[in-house]
Amino acid sequence: MKVVTCIAPVNIAVIKYWGKRDEDLILPINDSISATLSMDHMCAKTTIMCSPDFEDSKFWLNGVEQSLESKRLVNCLQEIKRLASAEPSNAEMLRWNIRICSENNFPTAAGLASSAAGYACLVTALANLYGVKTDLSALARRGSGSACRSIYGGWVQWHMGCNPDGSDSIARVIEPSIHWPEMRILVLVVNDARKKYSSTTGMNRSVATSDLIKHRACNVVPKRVTEMREAIKTKDFNKFAEITMKDSNQFHAIALDTHPPCVYMNDTSHAISDMIHAYNEHKGVNKVAYTFDAGPNACLYLLESEVAEVLSLINECFPSTVAKSDYLRGIPLNIEKSSDDLKFAMNLQVNEPNLLKYIIYTKVGEGAQVLDGDHLLTMVGLPKNTI
Numbered sequence: 558m559k560v561v562t563c564i565a566p567v568n569i570a571v572i573k574y575w576g577k578r579d580e581d582l583i584l585p586i587n588d589s590i591s592a593t594l595s596m597d598h599m600c601a602k603t604t605i606m607c608s609p610d611f612e613d614s615k616f617w618l619n620g621v622e623q624s625l626e627s628k629r630l631v632n633c634l635q636e637i638k639r640l641a642s643a644e645p646s647n648a649e650m651l652r653w654n655i656r657i658c659s660e661n662n663f664p665t666a667a668g669l670a671s672s673a674a675g676y677a678c679l680v681t682a683l684a685n686l687y688g689v690k691t692d693l694s695a696l697a698r699r700g701s702g703s704a705c706r707s708i709y710g711g712w713v714q715w716h717m718g719c720n721p722d723g724s725d726s727i728a729r730v731i732e733p734s735i736h737w738p739e740m741r742i743l744v745l746v747v748n749d750a751r752k753k754y755s756s757t758t759g760m761n762r763s764v765a766t767s768d769l770i771k772h773r774a775c776n777v778v779p780k781r782v783t784e785m786r787e788a789i790k791t792k793d794f795n796k797f798a799e800i801t802m803k804d805s806n807q808f809h810a811i812a813l814d815t816h817p818p819c820v821y822m823n824d825t826s827h828a829i830s831d832m833i834h835a836y837n838e839h840k841g842v843n844k845v846a847y848t849f850d851a852g853p854n855a856c857l858y859l860l861e862s863e864v865a866e867v868l869s870l871i872n873e874c875f876p877s878t879v880a881k882s883d884y885l886r887g888i889p890l891n892i893e894k895s896s897d898d899l900k901f902a903m904n905l906q907v908n909e910p911n912l913l914k915y916i917i918y919t920k921v922g923e924g925a926q927v928l929d930g931d932h933l934l935t936m937v938g939l940p941k942n943t944i
């Protein structure tokens with residue numbers, strides 16, 4: 558019997574991946590760049606066990622048994638087993654059935670990058686189980702494109718590559734997590750329910766029907782990637798924020814240019830983006846950047862020095878009656894400060910209460926990791942937690 562448990566982070570792109578040139582190999586039509594978020598508040602955890610005593614293979618996600626037939630899961634498993642079979646001593650273990658148990662400590666399939674954390678975690682655990690030593694980003698990519706960036710910590714670029722077999726479509730670290738230690742992230746959760754159409758469906762539809770997506774991939778992203786790498790390297794927040802917001806907006810413009818359109822942002826998302834622009838304008842320089850993935854939730858990048866003021870601004874504009882202990886996740890309670898001057902100077906628009914469900918405060922963190930114990934499966938290969 559062998560057992561491995563891993564944890565893996567989510568990542569939030571500042572240059573978005575949207576569109577594939579190969580659906581099976583999951584090869585993108587443009588490079589993308591993201592920051593990996595700390596696992597303190599958002600992570601996937603996966604235990605994989607294999608044993609000659611297991612009569613069958615099983616997979617549980619968040620306590621619910623899943624099919625093992627999913628194409629992407631099969632692709633990840635097949636690829637890792639193929640690589641593992643190069644080592645003759647693995648032959649017996651490769652015939653054993655496996656049990657997979659995974660849990661996300663944040664909402665699944667809600668546009669909060671659960672598939673990125675989930676597949677990065679799965680392939681890290683599988684590779685460790687079978688002793689496969691290779692670039693894990695290419696393996697994670699077979700589960701979900703954005704997952705390749707969650708293998709690594711810090712600031713990560715997914716290079717689209719040009720080889721038809723996808724061998725050069727891999728993630729690489731631009732800078733480690735410690736490079737920009739003041740960087741912070743606020744995730745404003747507007748809705749954590751399962752979204753209407755997945756990123757996979759949306760981007761396939763965009764590739765098939767949007768004219769703008771071709772312009773973006775060929776003419777916009779290459780230049781933006783160079784500028785973004787430079788902004789990160791030189792810690793130029795103003796430039797970083799400008800590119801991040803423009804890229805998020807271009808991605809959503811393409812989602813709308815898709816036929817039928819994919820509408821991911823809602824009125825609350827737009828109110829958040831208006832508030833950030835008003836704040837940056839008031840400051841005379843970009844102090845906060847927003848970015849939205851395939852859902853209404855906002856992810857704000859800002860430096861630690863701005864957090865207290867921006868949090869009080871959010872509390873003014875988006876009042877909440879939810880208990881603070883549940884509403885502010887990861888936020889020290891003494892961090893808030895009065896925004897009276899700001900409120901007056903910015904002529905703030907106050908929205909109706911409870912448009913935000915909760916706020917997660919986090920920072921840039923490390924990539925996927927193997928844990929020493931703390932397994933999610935019992936010795937007989939059954940989940941310790943079921944629902």
Ligand SMILES: Nc1ncnc2c1ncn2[C@@H]1O[C@H](COP(=O)(O)OP(=O)(O)OP(=O)(O)O)[C@@H](O)[C@H]1O
Nearest residue numbers: 601659665666667668669670671672675755756851
């Ligand atoms: N911990 C996990 N282990 C394995 N697979 C997972 C895990 N978490 C999520 N997934 C897979 O990812 C799917 C959700 O992916 P989907 O792209 O729809 O949502 P998301 O990743 O939360 O949002 P987005 O990619 O738009 O940010 C789940 O239905 C499941 O198949």
Ligand SMILES: C[C@@](O)(CCOP(=O)(O)OP(=O)(O)O)CC(=O)O
Nearest residue numbers: 570573574701702703756757850851
């Ligand atoms: C909007 C995005 O979050 C899209 C993520 O798409 P996925 O990686 O979930 O898509 P598949 O490769 O089909 O699984 C932007 C990004 O993370 O770069």
